Amino acid sequence: MNKPKHERIQKQHTLLRLGAYLFRYKWLLLLAVVLTFASNTFALLGPMLSGYAIDAIQPGMGNVRFQEVFYYAAYMLLFFFASSIFSYLLSILMIHISRQIAYSMRKDVFNKLTELPIGYFNTHQTGDILSRISYDIDTVNTSLSTDLVQISTSIITVIGAFSMMLYLSPKLVLVFAVTIPISILLTKYITGKTRPLFRIRSAKLGELNGFVEEMISGQKTLRAYHQEENTICKFKEKNKAAVDSYYTAEYYGNITGPCVNLVNNLSLSFISIFGALLYLAGSMTIGNISSFILYSRKFSGPINEAANIISDFQSTFAAADRIFRLLEEEEELIDEPDAIRFKNEKSNDTEPNHSNQASTPSTLSEQTVIIEGDVTAQHAYFSYQPDKPILKDINFHAKPGTMIAVVGSTGSGKTTLINLLMRFYDVDKGSITVDNYNIKHVTRRSLRSSYAMVLQDTWLFHGSIFENIAYGKENVTLDEVIEASKAAKIHSFIMRLPKGYDTILSDDGTNISKGQKQLITIARAMLLDTNMLILDEATSNVDTRTEQQIQSAMRKIMANKTCFVIAHRLSTIQNADCILVIHEGKIVESGTHDELLEQHGVYEKMYMAQFEG
CATH class of the missing domain: 1.20.1560.10 (ABC transporter type 1, transmembrane domain)
Incomplete structure (x- = not known):
């Protein structure tokens, strides 16, 4: 009965929208x-x-x-x-x-x-x-x-x-x-x-x-x-x-x-x-x-x-x-009018604000703060659908310059946790803070710019290798790109190409191997001046020897950066300052590699399972 009326209203609405363009x-x-x-x-x-x-x-x-x-x-x-x-x-x-x-x-x-x-x-x-x-x-x-x-x-x-x-x-x-x-x-x-x-x-x-x-x-x-x-x-x-x-x-x-x-x-x-x-x-x-x-x-x-x-x-x-x-789709929620902006420590375009006191929206009016990378989650809950919680009562504290590894079975919520850190989604309850600032009161742009990120699914665009590595940083020099490429163990491969760093990558880099694509994205992340880093299975497409070289280089270059690493190969995160074990949306264990093995719990089973057979 109401369907023709609804269609008529929808048609009128479409005409009005077309009329606005005309x-x-x-x-x-x-x-x-x-x-x-x-x-x-x-x-x-x-x-x-x-x-x-x-x-x-x-x-x-x-x-x-x-x-x-x-x-x-x-x-x-x-x-x-x-x-x-x-x-x-x-x-x-x-x-x-x-x-x-x-x-x-x-x-x-x-x-x-x-x-x-x-x-x-x-x-x-x-x-x-x-x-x-x-x-x-x-x-x-x-x-x-x-x-x-x-x-x-x-x-x-x-x-x-x-x-x-x-x-x-x-x-x-x-x-x-x-x-x-x-x-x-x-x-x-x-x-x-x-x-x-x-x-x-x-x-x-x-x-x-x-x-x-x-x-x-x-x-x-x-x-x-x-x-x-x-x-x-x-x-x-x-x-x-x-x-x-x-x-x-x-x-x-x-x-x-x-x-x-x-x-x-x-x-x-x-x-x-x-x-x-x-x-x-x-x-x-x-x-x-x-x-x-x-x-x-x-x-x-x-x-x-x-x-x-x-x-x-x-x-x-x-x-x-x-x-x-x-x-007319609902856009990502706009930032609060008085949301603060984060600046990385190496940035010198703003006056530093070293206040680490938690702020409320009423006191955040146009503040710009330089962050160190102290990340805390307190009783954080999240669900894509109201009746199906994904993460439940998440609590952790990542001190500046530490490496936090996140492990767990497939579907346990590891990548979802990273999405919350970047504010691709907001927590339903609880809070996530950076330097004691609730990220809900921070502009998304400045928060995401505070992280360098390497995902398991690599993304490259049609352009030169230089342009792909320099993608996230303005006014970057060739020397800086070369330094990052050497650290990512991709420089020698690039130099063997006919045009070196001017070599054009085809659509999504289909003319190079998947491992080489991932090394380029790692070099891209290394180039950014950020205090926080996210690696989501970043070395899953490289061989063990290259992975060890990258880990060594990353540890050297990323000193004093707060790193969140998602890994399935537990051997790659044994040196992490803290390992969070997520099971069915909850952090069931946390600690160093040795501490978790001594608990004889979920982590030990996961670690030993890699050597079975």
Whole structure:
């Protein structure tokens, strides 16, 4: 019962959002309206002049006033030529406007993606997001550059043609009192049935793009497990669903045009019959009837065209709805107005504030503090869903310059803990502090800039090796990059490449090994002047010997930095100052390697399990 109302409100909302984009170019749109009016006005004068030329033909052999015929024909050519020029200028202008709107939309969507919380990307397929920023925006762009012009032209043409028909014969216009209501009711009925079909079509195309993106990025795994045939079958299902939804939407969407065209042709038959009767009664001339028929075609033609492009508008509304739904997603919570900013100890662009007293929001007004890296969690709880807690009563204290290792079985909550430290998520209860400042009262940007981070899933972009290593630091020199690369044991490999540090990495570094990619990300982290470091299985893709070399180099370079290390190979974190053992979302043990072995608990079982068999 409420569904049609909800759809109507959603459609109105989508129209308003599209209107807001159009309003940014209101003066250009005003010029477009002027060009549309001028083009259609000149075009509408043609049928009247044609009627005058026909009336210059009198009954009888050779009884034609050629001077009048040529006179009206010359003006017809002039007006039609002017109409074509204005129409061409209008098309160019609308292409420019639609291009600017598409550019603005893509910029807004991309900017929005950078503001969305990490959780959004965990619940939405990458391919579907790409579909919105490419296919859906292209659909809106095409509609604005062509369909909008066509609709605007149709409105002026219909009004002008109807006015001219009233001028020629008000009686003959009564024919449309029957045919127009039929066309309107028919169009409204069909579009009401087809609108949901276009929404389904956009969704299915998004699902298909998401599936294709996943399969392309997972080609190695797919082939390693001999899933080619299975993947092809799944693709056939997704492809068939997308094609079927596309066909269904287009099939039923295009029914409107032929139906309305049938009604318009019916009106033409009525005009011919009643026009002949009026001619016999002496109420109309042959020229008038000819002009009226031409105007009737101009009157009914746009109605038919509008019916044909309604299917395109349905697709446009569905695409725009998906775009605006993304733009209306809840963003990451904004920082408090009086949130403090962290600065690293090596930074000298602000006056230091050595106050380590815990501050409340009311006392944090525009404070900038230099931190040392003292991290504490007190009774911290977190859950992605309210009834499914992930971390429970987390307590630890990491003193500045210490190495804290986090171990536990898969799914125990290790990476979630790191996400909380970086404020990708906020704790539900309890607190996490840095130098006694609750991180909820700290700007996210400054907090995240206080950490260097190396993840298990490496990320490189298309660019030179130098650009990839220097990614997180401005105005970095080549010598600094080389120093970090040597520490990460990747310098010698880079120098063996034809162009050294100028070597271009392809998409996500597919032209180098996974281990080498990870070494580059480690060098990137080493380059940052931060007091805190996070390593999430950072050496999982390198051999044991290289890992030992990296550990040694990291210990030397990262002295006096607070380090959080997630590791599955427990042999790599034996020298940690404190090891946190997480089991089912709780820290069940903590201490040094030797202390934990003496407890004969979970850690000992995990450690000994590595040597079994």
